[in-house]
Amino acid sequence: MEISVTESGDVRILSFKGNLDTNTSPQAENEINGLIEAGAQKLLVNFENLDYISSAGLRILLATAKKLKASPGDLKICCLNETVQEVFDISGFATILSVSKTEEEALGAY
Amino acid sequence: MIRELSRTRLLWDSLILVLILVSCVMVPYQFAFNQGNALSGFQVIYLIDLFFIVDIFLNCRTTFRRHGVEVSDRPSCTKYYARRLMVVDILGSLPLDLIAWVLIGNGQFLGGSLVLALRLLRLLRIVRLFVILRRWEAFSWSNPGALRVVKFLVSILLLMHWLACIWFFLAFASGFPADSWAARASIVDSGPVAQYIRSIYWTITTMTTVGYGDITPARSAEYVLSAVIMLMGASLYAFIIGSVASLLSSIQAAKNSHWERIDSVTEFLRQRQVPAAIDAKVRNYYEYVWEHDRGMNKNDMLNDLPGPLRLEILLHLASNILETVPLFKNCSPILRDELLISLESRTFTPGSNIAGEGEMGRSIYFIVEGSVEIISADTQKSWGTLGEGDYFGFMSMVLGERRTATTRAIGFCDLLILDKENFNRIKAEFPEFNDVLKRASAERTEQISELVLEGIIL
Numbered sequence: 001m002e003i004s005v006t007e008s009g010d011v012r013i014l015s016f017k018g019n020l021d022t023n024t025s026p027q028a029e030n031e032i033n034g035l036i037e038a039g040a041q042k043l044l045v046n047f048e049n050l051d052y053i054s055s056a057g058l059r060i061l062l063a064t065a066k067k068l069k070a071s072p073g074d075l076k077i078c079c080l081n082e083t084v085q086e087v088f089d090i091s092g093f094a095t096i097l098s099v100s101k102t103e104e105e106a107l108g109a110y
Numbered sequence: 111m112i113r114e115l116s117r118t119r120l121l122w123d124s125l126i127l128v129l130i131l132v133s134c135v136m137v138p139y140q141f142a143f144n145q146g147n148a149l150s151g152f153q154v155i156y157l158i159d160l161f162f163i164v165d166i167f168l169n170c171r172t173t174f175r176r177h178g179v180e181v182s183d184r185p186s187c188t189k190y191y192a193r194r195l196m197v198v199d200i201l202g203s204l205p206l207d208l209i210a211w212v213l214i215g216n217g218q219f220l221g222g223s224l225v226l227a228l229r230l231l232r233l234l235r236i237v238r239l240f241v242i243l244r245r246w247e248a249f250s251w252s253n254p255g256a257l258r259v260v261k262f263l264v265s266i267l268l269l270m271h272w273l274a275c276i277w278f279f280l281a282f283a284s285g286f287p288a289d290s291w292a293a294r295a296s297i298v299d300s301g302p303v304a305q306y307i308r309s310i311y312w313t314i315t316t317m318t319t320v321g322y323g324d325i326t327p328a329r330s331a332e333y334v335l336s337a338v339i340m341l342m343g344a345s346l347y348a349f350i351i352g353s354v355a356s357l358l359s360s361i362q363a364a365k366n367s368h369w370e371r372i373d374s375v376t377e378f379l380r381q382r383q384v385p386a387a388i389d390a391k392v393r394n395y396y397e398y399v400w401e402h403d404r405g406m407n408k409n410d411m412l413n414d415l416p417g418p419l420r421l422e423i424l425l426h427l428a429s430n431i432l433e434t435v436p437l438f439k440n441c442s443p444i445l446r447d448e449l450l451i452s453l454e455s456r457t458f459t460p461g462s463n464i465a466g467e468g469e470m471g472r473s474i475y476f477i478v479e480g481s482v483e484i485i486s487a488d489t490q491k492s493w494g495t496l497g498e499g500d501y502f503g504f505m506s507m508v509l510g511e512r513r514t515a516t517t518r519a520i521g522f523c524d525l526l527i528l529d530k531e532n533f534n535r536i537k538a539e540f541p542e543f544n545d546v547l548k549r550a551s552a553e554r555t556e557q558i559s560e561l562v563l564e565g566i567i568l
Binding site for chain 2: 054062091092094095
């Protein structure tokens with residue numbers, strides 16, 4: 001899985017490409033934790049090129065959202081593909097994680 | 111028009127039923143035991159006739175069902191009645207005896223009074239009795255088993271009464287010769303009540319094949335009637351035994367078949383030397399199923415019915431959960447109907463695993479009644495409970511991952527299960543389904559997210 005980090009103002013944008021599963025989630029976790037430790041408070045995760053998310057991936061997202069909420073900070077997610085959107089809908093995570101359709105929309109919401 | 115299954119018709123039929131019984135007892139009694147006074151009690155007889163004449167008019171205005179549809183236009187109803195029972199009813203209600211009395215006076219017929227013999231035509235009313243009982247079978251409150259018992263008892267008692275009347279009339283018509291049974295039993299000069307008691311006593315002893323021999327036939331006609339009654343008695347005896355056995359078993363058919371099933375399962379478990387604890391659990395389950403659904407499997411029972419009818423019943427059965435289960439609360443009526451048809455209802459016993467750890471999710475489970483505990487199979491650690499209205503199983507199914515915990519029924523637990531195939535089909539046909547699930551899970555997203563954070567996938 002590839003993770004690229006870009007910046008837009010004080011928001012760090014993480015773009016995921018490939019699968020976010022048990023094998024790749026430690027990499028993603030390290031990347032996110034690294035950004036938070038470096039002082040980033042506003043994170044935007046772009047799932048436009050994400051093919052699949054497993055429960056391990058969901059766990060990282062939930063843990064990060066919890067961590068940033070306490071700091072205080074904010075985690076937003078955008079550009080979910082159909083499968084990932086379904087997982088979010090059915091689990092109800094779409095209501096506790098801030099999900100936007102496009103990156104611009106998400107950035108505008110900070 | 112009077113509706114066939116209306117309250118008015120029911121009340122009227124109840125009255126007519128009583129009058130039929132009165133007629134069928136009174137008329138032959140008078141014919142056999144009260145020949146000397148042909149006109150006594152005529153007021154009651156003719157008053158009853160009036161009711162039956164009114165009944166004929168009401169029958170012309172009573173609706174009937176053709177191919178399951180109630181026909182209520184008057185010409186069709188009259189035609190329907192005219193083709194079936196109108197002639198019998200008219201013959202049974204017209205005071206022909208009175209007409210004969212006026213025209214020709216009281217003549218002789220078969221050794222008895224012609225007026226009283228014509229009055230016997232009222233016995234045709236018995237046909238109406240069976241029509242009424244058949245109509246009552248269509249009422250939802252009626253118990254077919256109980257109605258059959260009533261029909262059977264009424265038939266037997268009336269038959270015995272009529273035979274007793276014929277038995278005495280044989281002696282009367284022949285003029286009570288010394289060798290007639292009545293003369294030998296010394297009841298010729300007794301009152302009609304004593305004569306009737308002897309006659310019915312003889313009928314019962316002969317019909318039940320007891321035959322004490324204290325009253326015996328001596329004349330040809332008496333021998334013939336005795337032989338006929340004995341034949342009837344023997345067949346009736348077999349019929350009674352068979353009918354009573356079948357009635358008793360049909361009244362308790364559901365309970366019997368339930369207990370038969372329990373017995374065969376218990377026998378199977380005993381043969382295979384299954385521990386008593388499991389045997390007790392099985393019995394406990396069957397007891398619950400009996401208490402809850404009278405031992406019937408809803409899924410199997412309703413499969414026989416056509417789709418729309420099945421849906422109507424399911425909607426009624428599920429009326430309580432439609433209000434409480436969030437899934438249904440947020441559905442459109444079409445989606446709700448589709449879900450009801452597709453969901454399978456299942457009961458789990460206390461302590462049984464509903465969805466096991468390590469299994470791939472293939473269904474979503476909706477809790478209708480009872481509660482479920484989430485536990486780790488190896489450590490037996492509890493991760494919380496789910497109650498009525500909650501649902502689980504979708505994470506494993508949608509993510510395509512194995513479950514990381516087991517769900518176990520705490521008490522008896524009634525669940526509705528939606529399998530993967532139906533889930534995908536409904537999702538494809540009803541785009542709103544995802545939204546419905548989203549809203550249904552909104553109330554407990556916190557709990558789900560805590561579980562996911564702990565690595566629990568159900």
